[in-house]
Amino acid sequence: MSNYDANTAISKADALCDKAATCYISNPKEALTLLLQAEALLNKHESNEITYNKILARCLCLQSSAYQRLSEFENANQVALRAISIAEKTNDHKTMANAFRILGSVSFFRGESETALKMYEKGLEYGRLADDKKSLSALLNNIGTVYHRLADYARATRYYNQSLEIYIEIGDKRGEANAYINIGNNYYALGDYANALDYQFKAMKIHEALGDEQGKSIAYSGLALIYEKLGEYQKSIENYQNCLEYEKKSGNRWSMALTLNNLGNVYEAINDYPNALQLYQESLNIKRQLHDRQGIAHTLNNIAELYIKQRQYADALIALNESLETLESVSDKSGYAMSLITMAKLFSEKEFEQYDLDKAIGYLHRSVEIAQEIKAKGVVSDAYRMMSHLYEQKGDAINALHYYKSFHTIEQEIKSEESEKRIQSLSVAYETEKAKKESELRRLEAEKYRLENVELAQANRFKTELLAIAAHDLKNPLQSIMGFAQLIEERKGDSTAIESFAKIIQNSSERMLSLINNLLEDAKAEMTTFELKPETLNLTDFIKQLLETNFNAQAHRKSQTIFFESNGDIILKGDRERLKQVFENLIGNAIKYSPKGKRIWIELRSKQSHTNQATNESVLVSVKDEGQGLTEEDKSKLFGKFQRLSAKPTGRESSTGLGLSITKQLVEKHNGRIWAESEGKDKGTTFFVELPIT
Numbered sequence: 057m058s059n060y061d062a063n064t065a066i067s068k069a070d071a072l073c074d075k076a077a078t079c080y081i082s083n084p085k086e087a088l089t090l091l092l093q094a095e096a097l098l099n100k101h102e103s104n105e106i107t108y109n110k111i112l113a114r115c116l117c118l119q120s121s122a123y124q125r126l127s128e129f130e131n132a133n134q135v136a137l138r139a140i141s142i143a144e145k146t147n148d149h150k151t152m153a154n155a156f157r158i159l160g161s162v163s164f165f166r167g168e169s170e171t172a173l174k175m176y177e178k179g180l181e182y183g184r185l186a187d188d189k190k191s192l193s194a195l196l197n198n199i200g201t202v203y204h205r206l207a208d209y210a211r212a213t214r215y216y217n218q219s220l221e222i223y224i225e226i227g228d229k230r231g232e233a234n235a236y237i238n239i240g241n242n243y244y245a246l247g248d249y250a251n252a253l254d255y256q257f258k259a260m261k262i263h264e265a266l267g268d269e270q271g272k273s274i275a276y277s278g279l280a281l282i283y284e285k286l287g288e289y290q291k292s293i294e295n296y297q298n299c300l301e302y303e304k305k306s307g308n309r310w311s312m313a314l315t316l317n318n319l320g321n322v323y324e325a326i327n328d329y330p331n332a333l334q335l336y337q338e339s340l341n342i343k344r345q346l347h348d349r350q351g352i353a354h355t356l357n358n359i360a361e362l363y364i365k366q367r368q369y370a371d372a373l374i375a376l377n378e379s380l381e382t383l384e385s386v387s388d389k390s391g392y393a394m395s396l397i398t399m400a401k402l403f404s405e406k407e408f409e410q411y412d413l414d415k416a417i418g419y420l421h422r423s424v425e426i427a428q429e430i431k432a433k434g435v436v437s438d439a440y441r442m443m444s445h446l447y448e449q450k451g452d453a454i455n456a457l458h459y460y461k462s463f464h465t466i467e468q469e470i471k472s473e474e475s476e477k478r479i480q481s482l483s484v485a486y487e488t489e490k491a492k493k494e495s496e497l498r499r500l501e502a503e504k505y506r507l508e509n510v511e512l513a514q515a516n517r518f519k520t521e522l523l524a525i526a527a528h529d530l531k532n533p534l535q536s537i538m539g540f541a542q543l544i545e546e547r548k549g550d551s552t553a554i555e556s557f558a559k560i561i562q563n564s565s566e567r568m569l570s571l572i573n574n575l576l577e578d579a580k581a582e583m584t585t586f587e588l589k590p591e592t593l594n595l596t597d598f599i600k601q602l603l604e605t606n607f608n609a610q611a612h613r614k615s616q617t618i619f620f621e622s623n624g625d626i627i628l629k630g631d632r633e634r635l636k637q638v639f640e641n642l643i644g645n646a647i648k649y650s651p652k653g654k655r656i657w658i659e660l661r662s663k664q665s666h667t668n669q670a671t672n673e674s675v676l677v678s679v680k681d682e683g684q685g686l687t688e689e690d691k692s693k694l695f696g697k698f699q700r701l702s703a704k705p706t707g708r709e710s711s712t713g714l715g716l717s718i719t720k721q722l723v724e725k726h727n728g729r730i731w732a733e734s735e736g737k738d739k740g741t742t743f744f745v746e747l748p749i750t
Contacts, residue, residue, distance in 0.1 A: 062101040069094040070111050076118055084125040085307055091119045106146050113143040113151045120158045127310035127346050129162045136162070149186035153179045157195050164202060165310055167350040167386065173202050193222035193231055200238055209242050216242065233262035233271055237278055244282055252282050273302035277315060284322055292322050313342035317355050324362060333362050350391070353382035357395045364401055369408040376402065389426050393435045396423035397442065404446055413446050420446070437466045588631040588725055595675060595747075596622040596660055598632075599639055603658070607643050615653045618643075622660035626675045628749045634722045641719045642679045642743050648705045649741075650683035657681075662749070673749040674728075680742040686734035694732055695720040723747070 072094035080087035094115045098108065116139035123132035136158045143151040160175030176199045183191040200215030216239050223231035240255030256278040263271030280295035296319040303312040320335035336359045343351040356379035363372035376399050383392040396419045402408060403416035420439045427435035440463035447456040544557050603618060611618050646656045657680040665672045684704070686694070695716050723730045728747040734740065 062103065065097045065101045066103075066108055066111060069097040069115065072097070073111065073115050073118060076122070080118055080122045080125065083306070084122040088119065088122040088126070091115055091122060095119070109142050109146050110148050110151070113139050113146070113148055113155075116142065117151050117155045117158070120155065124158055124161055124165075126307055127165075129165060129346070132158060133162050149182040150188045150191060153181075153183035153186055153188060153191040153195065155179075156182065157191065157198060160195075160198055164198070164205075166348070167388075169202050169205055173199065176202065189222050189226050190228065190231075193219045193226070193228065196222070197231070197235055197238060204238065204242060204245065207245070209246060212242055213239065229262050229266055230268055230271060233259040233266075233268075234274070236262070237274055240278055244278070244285070249282050249286055253279070256282065269302050270306060270308075273299045273311070276302075277311075277318075280318065280322075284318075284325070289322055289326050293319065296322065309342050310346060310348070313339045313346065313348070313351060316342070317351075317358065320358065324358075329362055329366055333359065333366075336362065349382050350386050350388055353379045353386070353388065353395070354391055356382070357391070357398055360395075360398050360402070364398070364405065367405075367407060369402060369405060369410075372402050373410075389430050390432050390435070393423045393426040393430075393432060393439075396420070396426070397435065397438055400439075400442060400446075404442075404449075413450055417443060417446050433466055433469060437463060440466060588634060590629045590631055593628055593630055593632060593635070595626045595628055595630075595635075595677075596624070598635070599658065599660065599677070602636065602639055602643065606640060607647060610644075610647050611656065614647065614650070616647060616650060617655045619655065619657045620659075621657070623662060626660055626662055626749070628675060628747060630726055630747065634725070638719050638722050638745065639677070639679075641716070642745070645716075645743075646679050646681040646683065646741075650681045654682040663746070674746050675749055677745045677747070678742055680740065682740045684741075685737045685739040686732065686741050687737055691732070691734070695730075 072090045076087040076090040076094070079090075095112070098112050098115065101108075103109075116135050120132045120136035120139060123129075123135060136155045139155040140152055143149075143155065156175050156179035160172045160179060163169075163172040163175055176195050179195045180192065180199075183195055196215050196219035200212045200219060203209075203212035203215065216235055220232060220235040220239070223229075223235055236255045236259040240252045240259065243249070243252035243255065256275050260272065260275040260279070262268075263275055276295040276298040280292045280299065283289070283292040283295065296315055299315045300312065300319070303309075303315060316335045316339035320332045320339065323329075323332035323335060336355055340352060340355045340359065343355060356375045360372040360375040360379065363369070363375065376395060379395045380392060380399070383395060400416040400419040400423070403410065403412050403419065405411060420443045423439045424436050424443075427433075427439065440459050444456050444459040444463055447453075447459060541557075541561060544554050548554075599622075600620065603620060608618065643656070643658065650656065657678070659678045659680075661676045661678075663674045663676050665674070720730050723745055726747055728745060730743065730745050732741055732743045734742070
């Protein structure tokens, strides 16, 4: 065979790979056919040339991805390993990143979370070496999904947001939608169904615009789960049926099995047991074909629960024995503990020929032992409640009361944790909105500089956009208010919790008001018509009063001490309200950014400076703290708008990023000046304000 024929074959194979890359998501079967043709062409013209190896590695990587989407996990695993072996020869880091991502996904679908994380982290290494943002965004998204499975929602949110930022940067709309789906799943897990729906609908809009059937299917699944939790079962069924329609077309059997199982849950919830059982059986059959042992065991437990409700006790026992054996073999302790409770239900059924309360109680004790080991309080609670009931049936009042008390105690713990979970949900909302806001504000700042010399109409459009961002930023504290108001409704009898939640609502309201006021003051400060209203002030008494009314209590709550010193009464002319803003911001920042137990010094000193013509008098006010200090980068952007410095609030206080910018403008309108000094990070900061005495 001539070099010409070999080069022609390689080019044809490359073209087939290009074609497959456009359809492996929407039609993995067709993509796999094209890729197998490409591999056959390459095998006829084996070569050690770099181009040949790169195309072959890419072909195998795409093949493994298609196999994964068809739920042929063993094939996906083997082909991905081949792709890595060939890509290593040419240092093809991009292909290696994608191949490790597929290995991670295979491990994830098999329930091997730790292995999945290792594979994804390895993929990240190669993605960074290749500087391939598409691979990096996908891998970050995948890592977030693993942490979601591990119930580490805060870490999952961080990875999802990093992924989302890259997807938006590179214009990957499908990836952006998938990130929205995953963020929505995070909210769902935290019980925040309103935000969960919001993100699922965002994803759905993008997938519909793209005509992406698979993406729509994933969004339908998310919507179905949420509607099920909200008790809107018909909507849930409709969305699951939309999922199944796509999954049957695409041949994605793993997703199909999951959807069938979930749809079975909905039919069981509405007491349609025949349909529920049929769906569970269909799901089980597919999971057996896929060798998904963990999935098989969970579905068998669902089937056993249904058999017990229908009094088919012999069938329930067979399903439970297989479920327990399988769960033990895959070390799924949570699933094992739940199946033991189902077994206890079976043996406590009086019509079951093997009815045995002692045996049922034994299963429950074993379930509690395992559940306590893995801190599964919900399982422990279910077991305690059932134990109390069974001991009561036995006439053992002492144990019945003991386990009822144990049940009641752990229920209180769970309710408390659910409140914490709601709080975590609000925190996740804050982190998500904050990441989006900061990304957008960075873009707007860059745009502002670009527009400095353009027409006024263009500048006004920027300001309108900036105000839109600020209005959007009001959503987070408003969500906090709504969330904690609902918690107050749920915890009516708990006066301590209600007082705490009311305080949080007050803080969120103050944060909203602060943001609005700061934006208005920023606008005023920039207007050429802005006028001061000067009056004669005793600055010493003025600042003392501020401390007494506004700040001494704040500092006390953080165990901070404020020292005030002045060399007598200092009289000047100034706008009372504007100077109040200046010193409220500086003293408030000292408290906000200083840790508990630190000291703050406020000092007033009159000054004189001499020129040839006259003697000028001024007052120098300093606000010194033992807080987080300023880096050189901080100093360079200290008085800029919407700037985020390295220091962070130490007591969960909020910041708009406008305070120092407004303060500087107000000081300068009083013909004064403001500056700051710091020896560096964690070495405290001193702010100085010098104002003329006229």
